[in-house]
Amino acid sequence: MKIGVYFCNCGTNISDKVDSGQVGQKIEGIENVSYFKTLELMCSEEGKEFLHNDLIGEKPDRVVFAACSPREHENTFMRILSGADMNPYLMQMVNIREQVAWVTEDKDKATAKAANFIKGAIKRVSFHKPLEKKSIEMSPDVLIIGAGPAGLKAALTIAETGRKVTLVEKRPVVGGQPVLYEDVFPNLECAPCMLEPMLNEILHGEHAENIEILTMSEVIDLSGFYGNFIAKIRKSPRFVDKEQCIGCGECIGVCPVAVKNEFNNGLDDRKAISLSFAGGLPNVPFIDMKACLRAKVAAPSAEVAATPAENEDCRLCDQSCPLGEGIIKFDDEEEVIEKHMGAIIVAVGASLYDAGLIPGLGYGKIPDVYTAFEFERLLSSSGPTGGELKTRSGSTPESIAIIHCVGSLDSNHKEYCSGICCQYAFKFNLMIEHKLHDARVHHLYKELVYPGKEEYLLYKRAKENPNASFTRYSSIDTIGINSEDGRVRVKNTESGKEALIADMVVLCPAMVPTKGSGKLGELLDTTNDMFGFFEELHGRLDSARSKVRGIYLAGTCQSPMNIQQAITQGMAAAGYVLAGLVEGKKLDVEPITAAVDEDRCAGCRICMTVCPYKAIGFDMEKQKASVNEVLCLGCGTCVAACPAGAMSSNHFTNDAIYAEIEGVLA
Amino acid sequence: MNEDNVNRDNVPGCCNTGLESESEPELKFKFESEFEPKIVGFLCNWCSYAGADKAGGSQKSYPPNVNVIKVMCSGRVDPQFVLKAYAAGADGVLILACHPGDCHYKEGNYRALQRHRMLLRMLNQLGIGSERCRFDYVSAGEGDRFVKILTEMVDTIRTLGPINRPGLNNIDEYSSEKRSENGYSIIGS
Missing domain, CATH: 3.30.70.20 (Alpha-Beta Plaits)
Incomplete structure (x- = not known):
């Protein structure tokens, strides 16, 4: 084996302290060392050219470069080896500048230390083996799980470049949580108006053909790795032809079955065949077969009692369809499809901490105690009351209490601030003021936060509401909520003040991972953080990447965040996909x-x-x-x-x- | 760790306290004045090696006794590397890693820490002494900290003196090329 050693004086940076002549003597006679050459400046154009020609002339088997830190020029010298038809891994760099010449006072000692380092490299390099970068084919297609703002933005961004996206959504509609809201903070913009152009772009825009939307669908299995994932997706039957239905809603009016409407948090009823909510997209109803009269006979189960025979062939919806037969498909079946893709973006969103876990708040027991989600629906013109603020008994509230920080900033519950609750609470304040001019709004909070360039103004406006009051509490356990004479009594047990009398109480619970996200994480093999959110690769540098290569994160499944942040993270995840998974390019390993x-x-x-x-x-x-x-x-x-x-x-x-x-x- | 794999007869220093010199202050003094410690430093590529470069970039002088061996991650530092270093003549070993939570490979530094804790017990049993193997954290920006840790280590080893190693090189039988020939390891991890 022939080993060549090149020594760089680095101008005088190295030669000031390390004497190349003496180093040459010290390594003389070491087995396999064929030559020792000193250059003035190895990384200069002349230096590189010399090395190129010298390597071709000398044809060493292994090379040692004694120069600066490999962090500076290892790649440079690897390229020189490649250029000289050598495998780039057959060299070892020795750092005699940063770790010897610049840090050793005594010249003799520096020279001796440099010689030791070089001896180590000479011994080591003979064990180097030629290594090749491999490359494998990869699929440029992308799977996005969750069609909320983050997932939609990512889908749209990727589709715009001509790439294929499969968008999997558990619900029958796309748009995520904000499509259910009337207005969004900080400037009370109409939420459906804000999202509709994006939703239309996704469904019917120029690049819509690149996006396959699978509603009522779930990923049930994943195998493979970056560049070559294979996902199994279960599509639940919708029982309505998505392509042909025009969304007129005739079928809904005739349906004889009413069940609790989960899209309005159970605050009203919907039919067994139903649109999720007015304006929900895609504008195609679905049949809830658990509720449909036909299914009770077709798929009898223990929970379903025997049904009167006259119901078994109810076809009212089918008969009412102005497009005729075949649009309603009672024989629609569950389907499991397989998709091959190179990368995955997880954007499954978050939900709210269960306020029932704090019994003193009376949630679930006192009818007029609502969560923020429920209250959003009460404010919404597509909601159960058509946007009218009314108590359960139908009266107009005179006083509404908003409890911030429910389960947040609390070691007994969730030890973080979700960052968005104060903003929507201030939004509620203004919306209540707009709807009911004289109603009192009581904010009870542990901390108030309003970071950002627009957020403080919203707080200021809420503060300026002459009917608003702000009261700080120290612990959620000090808040006791009871019903009294048809109204709600909110008492801060710490304060000597009288209890507040309200007609409605709105709880602003911490944002928490959705129920299914643990299971999804398991099948994707991603990790969870200490709170159960999908864990990012790095909290600041790489928050849109999971720890699994090729699986990216966007939106509130990674951390509580607002719509702006979720959309931005969706873009970031799309950026990772587009930069790393380039069509036609192979994956370097x-x-x-x-x-x-x-x-x-x-x-x-x-x-x-x-x-x-x-x-x-x-x-x-x-x-x-x-x-x-x-x-x-x-x-x-x-x-x-x-x-x-x-x-x-x-x-x-x-x-x-x-x-x-x-x-x-x- | 399977200690049964260690053939104590062939591991000199095992029954030797290695600290005999301390009972003879004069001899120790002699060691201190003439003795130049040889130390091997295993530095991870991402934090501590960059920290060493940082010290170089700001031209901070430090004792030349540490021979740096770069590994991609402190988690790559097999306890056998450390034993090999003593066998090959080192008087001390430094293992420098990324700070907790900063590991480029997420948790390699925790593995290194675990292995170091285990190794220290063994070094005492071998009579080498746990003071001769230091594990610490240096970030890419901590040139000063690198110099401080390194200087302290050199001082520590200078005070301890060389390892009492009559025939210690026999440990070679259990590592390096011999190891692959024999097909066994002296320590599991």
């Missing part, structure tokens, strides 16, 4: 990964437990570990952990490191 020696592997799976990237799989048949080179980032933790010495780390093999240890100490 870095060669510095772990590798398994199957003969030695005993199948103990310790490596799998320490791998931070789930890059190690297990071959059940062979009972051996296997490394996924796409997912492995080459940290080497598994190599240090393997008790059998079956794991090795490309380029950082035990042999190479042992040799370097021997070399630097020789």
